[in-house]
Amino acid sequence: MLQMGGTLKATAHLICVVYDARTGDIVHVHHDISLNKGPYPSEAEVEAAALAQVQKRGRNMGDMKTLHAQPHDFKPHARYKVNPQRRALEQVSRK
Numbered sequence: 001m002l003q004m005g006g007t008l009k010a011t012a013h014l015i016c017v018v019y020d021a022r023t024g025d026i027v028h029v030h031h032d033i034s035l036n037k038g039p040y041p042s043e044a045e046v047e048a049a050a051l052a053q054v055q056k057r058g059r060n061m062g063d064m065k066t067l068h069a070q071p072h073d074f075k076p077h078a079r080y081k082v083n084p085q086r087r088a089l090e091q092v093s094r095k
Contacts, residue, residue: 012040016050019082021065028054
């Protein structure tokens with residue numbers, strides 16, 4: 001039976017950032033949000049899906065790297081880059 005209304009709660013939220021390893025520019029942020037009790041995708045599966053999306057857009061994959069992040073790593077309306085040496089997100093400005 002289908003029930004309407006109520007609130008859906010995320011039971012898992014995995015994020016994979018695809019970035020240019022030379023510049024740190026982010027080319028894609030991939031979210032995998034589960035609303036059920038699993039099984040959940042692995043980080044490797046989320047990473048593969050993120051890279052597939054970038055490849056579909058025709059990007060040169062030679063300089064692309066990935067970084068796994070958490071939802072709390074991102075502030076609303078903020079812009080980010082990845083520091084390639086530290087492999088960490090860095091906020092660059094707010095809109």
